[in-house]
Amino acid sequence: MAHPVTSTSIPAPGRRQSALALGRLARRPESGSFLGMVAVLLFFGVFGGSSFLSAAGTASWLNIASEIGIIALPIGLLMIAGELDISVGAVIPAASLTAAIVSGHYGLPDWLGITAALGLGLAVGFLNGLLVTKTTIPSLIITIGTMFGTMGLTLGLTVKIAGSTGVSLVPNPFPKAILGDYLGGMFQVTILWWVVFVIGLFWLLHVSPIGNWIYALGGDKESARNVGIPTKRLTIGLFMLSGFSAAFVGVSEVMVYQSAQVLAGQSFIFNSIMCVVIGGVLLTGGFGSIVGIVFGTLTFSIVNQGIYFTSLDPNVGSVIIGALLLVAVLTNDTFRQLALNYSSKRGGRS
Amino acid sequence: MNDKPAILELRNVNKSFGPIDVLHDISLRVRAGEVLCLLGDNGAGKSTLIKTLAGVHKPTSGQILMDGHPVTFTGPSDAQGRGIATVHQFGGTFPLMSIGRSFFVGVEPTKGWGPFKIYDRKRANEIAVKAVRDFGITRIDDGDRLVGGLSGGERQSLAIARAVYFGARVLILDEPTAALGVKQASHVLRIVNEAKKRGLAVIFITHQVMHAMAVGDHFAVLIRGAIAADFRRGEKSREEITDLMAGGETMADLEAQVEGYLETHEGHPPSLQVLEGPTAH
Numbered sequence: 001m002a003h004p005v006t007s008t009s010i011p012a013p014g015r016r017q018s019a020l021a022l023g024r025l026a027r028r029p030e031s032g033s034f035l036g037m038v039a040v041l042l043f044f045g046v047f048g049g050s051s052f053l054s055a056a057g058t059a060s061w062l063n064i065a066s067e068i069g070i071i072a073l074p075i076g077l078l079m080i081a082g083e084l085d086i087s088v089g090a091v092i093p094a095a096s097l098t099a100a101i102v103s104g105h106y107g108l109p110d111w112l113g114i115t116a117a118l119g120l121g122l123a124v125g126f127l128n129g130l131l132v133t134k135t136t137i138p139s140l141i142i143t144i145g146t147m148f149g150t151m152g153l154t155l156g157l158t159v160k161i162a163g164s165t166g167v168s169l170v171p172n173p174f175p176k177a178i179l180g181d182y183l184g185g186m187f188q189v190t191i192l193w194w195v196v197f198v199i200g201l202f203w204l205l206h207v208s209p210i211g212n213w214i215y216a217l218g219g220d221k222e223s224a225r226n227v228g229i230p231t232k233r234l235t236i237g238l239f240m241l242s243g244f245s246a247a248f249v250g251v252s253e254v255m256v257y258q259s260a261q262v263l264a265g266q267s268f269i270f271n272s273i274m275c276v277v278i279g280g281v282l283l284t285g286g287f288g289s290i291v292g293i294v295f296g297t298l299t300f301s302i303v304n305q306g307i308y309f310t311s312l313d314p315n316v317g318s319v320i321i322g323a324l325l326l327v328a329v330l331t332n333d334t335f336r337q338l339a340l341n342y343s344s345k346r347g348g349r350s
Numbered sequence: 351m352n353d354k355p356a357i358l359e360l361r362n363v364n365k366s367f368g369p370i371d372v373l374h375d376i377s378l379r380v381r382a383g384e385v386l387c388l389l390g391d392n393g394a395g396k397s398t399l400i401k402t403l404a405g406v407h408k409p410t411s412g413q414i415l416m417d418g419h420p421v422t423f424t425g426p427s428d429a430q431g432r433g434i435a436t437v438h439q440f441g442g443t444f445p446l447m448s449i450g451r452s453f454f455v456g457v458e459p460t461k462g463w464g465p466f467k468i469y470d471r472k473r474a475n476e477i478a479v480k481a482v483r484d485f486g487i488t489r490i491d492d493g494d495r496l497v498g499g500l501s502g503g504e505r506q507s508l509a510i511a512r513a514v515y516f517g518a519r520v521l522i523l524d525e526p527t528a529a530l531g532v533k534q535a536s537h538v539l540r541i542v543n544e545a546k547k548r549g550l551a552v553i554f555i556t557h558q559v560m561h562a563m564a565v566g567d568h569f570a571v572l573i574r575g576a577i578a579a580d581f582r583r584g585e586k587s588r589e590e591i592t593d594l595m596a597g598g599e600t601m602a603d604l605e606a607q608v609e610g611y612l613e614t615h616e617g618h619p620p621s622l623q624v625l626e627g628p629t630a631h
Contacts, residue, residue, distance in 0.1 A: 208467065212447075212451050212458050212469060216444055228430070229455070286447070
């Protein structure tokens with residue numbers, strides 16, 4: 001490692017040295033995912049040709065990234081806190097259909113449908129959080145349960161109310177403009193919302209003191225509770241955040257496509273988890289960053305869409321994503337080890 | 351020292367979980383600047399006793415007194431607020447968090463105001479590093495280092511420094527040396543002495559008699575939830591302590607070795623290589 005200076009002269013605590021900057025960067029949780037993103041961008045930039053790099057090509061993967069990204073962020077926070085949320089896959093169509101039924105089928109104002117849909121997401125999240133904090137059942141199992149529950153209720157109630165498994169909604173210009181429009185005819189406005197989510201959750205995790213609680217919760221729940229962190233409230237809050245985000249994506253989907261289907265959103269479950277893991281978040285909690293999750297999401301989306309710009313069989317895309325996941329976990333482990341071992345080579349003793 | 355009132359005292363404390371009695375009639379006291387060693391084998395009720403002291407469990411009957419006044423802890427944070435800090439075997443810290451962040455976990459220093467309060471990383475790192483260095487761990491100079499990169503002894507030291515920084519008056523150390531190598535264990539014992547010098551009351555839980563003898567002023571042996579013996583340094587011979595703890599012929603030989611070692615090494619604990627044998631635990 002490149003910092004022999006500090007071992008002889010003891011620097012004032014907290015002072016940084018520019019020589020350390022590069023080493024410091026390599027120890028950040030997002031380093032691995034950044035390299036991965038650059039690699040796939042170069043790969044598809046070369047093999048996808050100019051159409052991949054054009055505005056339309058960029059829009060194709062940015063649109064995908066924005067929707068998965070809004071869900072991957074709170075899933076990442078949950079994973080850092082040591083929990084998982086599978087139910088997002090059912091909350092997305094449930095929120096779409098709630099908005100479509102309230103505002104489309106019954107013809108009530110759009111804002112009411114949107115509020116009801118977001119409220120549904122919060123409610124499912126609250127239920128998840130409550131069950132996770134009140135029982136000892138792992139959140140993976142609990143959220144699979146609530147996913148099936150939500151899915152069944154969505155299907156049953158939709159058929160009962162609307163008489164079919166799809167409901168259409170023609171939104172007013174204003175909600176359509178802020179939630180479901182295209183900028184420049186190709187960039188979904190969801191991209192801007194993703195940026196808002198990124199900034200907000202970056203603040204939460206890395207700037208506000210609550211971020212420290214989330215890391216502590218995932219590092220050691222028992223100790224976190226012993227130091228006085230309101231672990232139950234925090235867990236419930238994080239599940240509500242992921243429920244809300246999934247509902248938000250559901251609402252923006254219904255605004256974009258002007259109709260809602262019962263069986264949409266399943267792909268988001270694994271895709272969002274993959275984005276988070278590629279982004280350097282430790283599956284067992286306690287380690288990760290917002291920037292890493294963003295890189296992971298971009299990497300995933302570039303591969304997911306970029307494959308169509310190459311002459312490769314689109315099915316190869318899935319193979320690449322699978323391989324990428326394994327490579328990502330391996331490199332992230334390496335970078336994490338680097339972070340843990342750093343400066344243990346100094347050899348001096350107190 | 352005997353006339354000073356105890357900072358923390360248990361009087362006839364019983365604890366049972368449903369029909370199972372875990373602690374019977376425990377009476378203990380610990381004064382400022384004193385190290386009380388709680389010795390006991392696995393399953394003797396040490397963890398229940400620690401949790402009762404730390405406010406996690408409420409005694410079924412009996413009294414807890416602080417500075418001579420009866421108190422009831424509403425929970426672990428209440429006990430902490432009154433100055434009782436528990437440090438667990440692995441330091442109770444978070445391996446993947448930075449030194450500064452884990453030092454202030456739950457009580458993060460902030461700057462800014464209202465909803466825009468932000469975590470003050472620089473100040474957290476400075477304070478954390480200074481607190482640990484004051485305890486003599488000079489290897490730690492960067493608060494951004496991850497706790498998991500520290501040695502076991504350094505982690506314990508960090509946890510103890512943290513407790514002292516946050517105004518602990520009573521330090522409960524739960525098997526701090528159990529998982530450590532020889533050098534690391536002696537680090538921790540030195541830090542226990544440092545805490546004692548600073549006037550803290552230390553409750554040192556261990557099943558390693560040698561470590562207890564190196565720092566203890568007062569000893570209590572816990573067997574099946576009851577205090578089997580309670581004595582001050584020098585009131586019982588080492589043979590008696592070890593017999594109480596493990597009882598066995600080999601202990602006498604071991605004791606002779608340790609006695610010689612302690613005398614020639616200014617009271618430092620002997621290396622385990624010298625002692626390693628069937629009775630190490």
